[in-house]
Each structure stands twice: as structure tokens, then as C-alpha cells.
Amino acid sequence: MAPYHIRKYQDQDREAVIDMFSKGILRHIPSGFFYQLKQPRSFLFLLGGPGALFLASGSLLLSLLALPGLLAILWLLVRYPFNNYLDHALRTDMRDIKKSYLSDRGSCFWVAESEGKVVGTVCGCPVQPAPGGQKRLELLHLSVRQDYRGLGIAQSLTQTLLQFAKDQGYGIVILNVLIFNRPAQRVYEKMGFWKTHKAYESLKWRMAAIPFFYYEYTVPL
Missing domain, CATH: 3.40.630.30 (Gcn5-related N-acetyltransferase (GNAT))
Incomplete structure (x- = not known):
């Protein structure tokens, strides 16, 4: 070890500290996404959305194509508070x-x-x-x-x-x-x-x- x-x-630590702090926050996003996938509301969102689309359109292909879009929406939803927290910290206490x-x-x-x-x-x-x-x-x-x-x-x-x-x-x-x-x-x-x-x-x-x-x-x- x-x-x-x-x-x-x-003062000379600033660049390394900010780099490590930023990477540490953003590294949690994938874990947050997989945590969210396990939640009942996400399960309903990811299955219910394509299911409703299939019932409305009768197209299985269209409902399957909707799934990647819903996953992308979920990813953005999870990513937002992490990015917001990081931006806020860099503008407030971590600025100086x-x-x-x-x-x-x-x-x-x-x-x-x-x-x-x-x-x-x-x-x-x-x-x-x-x-x-x-x-x-x-x-x-x-x-x-x-x-x-x-x-x-x-x-x-x-x-x-x-x-x-x-x-x-x-x-x-x-x-x-x-x-x-x-x-x-x-x-x-x-x-x-x-x-x-x-x-x-x-x-x-x-x-x-x-x-x-x-x-x-x-x-x-």
C-alpha cells in the first residue's frame, strides 16, 4: 500500500480536488440508474408505456421501439439531480x-x-x-x-x-x-x-x- x-x-490542491469531486459525483449516476430500474414505478413506466402504445396502435414493433426512448428519459431523469448538485457546489462552497x-x-x-x-x-x-x-x-x-x-x-x-x-x-x-x-x-x-x-x-x-x-x-x- x-x-x-x-x-x-x-490552494495548489484545487485542480485535483475539483477533478476528484466532480468525477466522484458523476460516478454515482449509473448506480442511481440501476437503482431506479428496480423500483416499482420504473417497472410500470417501462412496461406500461409500450403496453399502452401497443393497445392504441396495434403495432408490436412500434411499442418495442418505444422502450429505448423510455430508458433514455429515465436516464436523464436520474442524471439531472447529480448534475444540478455538482453545478451548485461548484458555484457555492467549492468555488472558494x-x-x-x-x-x-x-x-x-x-x-x-x-x-x-x-x-x-x-x-x-x-x-x-x-x-x-x-x-x-x-x-x-x-x-x-x-x-x-x-x-x-x-x-x-x-x-x-x-x-x-x-x-x-x-x-x-x-x-x-x-x-x-x-x-x-x-x-x-x-x-x-x-x-x-x-x-x-x-x-x-x-x-x-x-x-x-x-x-x-x-x-x-
Whole structure:
């Protein structure tokens, strides 16, 4: 295993970080598409559409030709929230990473570096206190390069953020993860996060019928 170390983000990391972040988001699209294919409403859409066309036209060939078009519509529907999320992030917090995460003591952005290359990222920022006044930190943008996965880098990055949360006096760390992203869920659960609920992050994700699992971690005193 190539050695790696974790450090705070620096300006020279930007190109590698944005490239890895963008590829990491877009890599989920095929998984989202296959997840969607397994859902009852997609099954009805893909079978019901050609079936209705056959009943209306009496042409089996025409109804079969409609299926690729319906698959393309489903692909575009799934792809939309991922592209929208990526575009929004690149225009907001990821546009100026230092300003977003390193200008305040309560937030931070780390990279994992191996052989001079940025191979992983994670960041955290404060959110509104939970009932009872506990300070909460949100874990965001955990990503590891495809060719460096399975080496424990995601766990190390997560542990770095959890230690930061403890040092800064946070009581709870929160995050959300795509419902079909089992590798990420295993990492979080291994680190002590527990699942609180399932929900859609926004209307765009609801339209694509892709929910998220929400997790919390109680920071030890």
C-alpha cells in the first residue's frame, strides 16, 4: 500500500480536488440508474408505456421501439439531480474552498495525499444546533480516488473530522448518503455513525425517486 498522510487543503490542491469531486459525483449516476430500474414505478413506466402504445396502435414493433426512448428519459431523469448538485457546489462552497472552510475555526477541509497526489478529501462545517443546544458539525464531500479505494483512506479522513469535532466542542456530527451507496454506509457505520431516517434531500431528488439515509454520530466527551 502506498503511504498517505492527511493535511489541510492548500490552494495548489484545487485542480485535483475539483477533478476528484466532480468525477466522484458523476460516478454515482449509473448506480442511481440501476437503482431506479428496480423500483416499482420504473417497472410500470417501462412496461406500461409500450403496453399502452401497443393497445392504441396495434403495432408490436412500434411499442418495442418505444422502450429505448423510455430508458433514455429515465436516464436523464436520474442524471439531472447529480448534475444540478455538482453545478451548485461548484458555484457555492467549492468555488472558494479556503473561504468556505478555512476562514473560520469551526470548519475545515482536509486532503489525503499519497506520492505527491491528492487522493482523498473531506470537510466539515457547522450547522444549526440541535434541540438542547448541542453544537453540530456536518460532514461533507468525503471522496477517495477510484484507484486508491479499499486502503482505509476514507476511514482516516472520517476519523480526522471526528477528532476535529471533539477538539472544537461539537456534540454531534451529521451527514447524509445516497441510499444505494453501501460502501460509504459501511464506512460510517464502522466509525460509529447511526442511521436516523430516510428522506429526499430536495424536490429534485424526489422527482428522481432517489432518497438518502441520514446519519448522526455522538461525539464523546
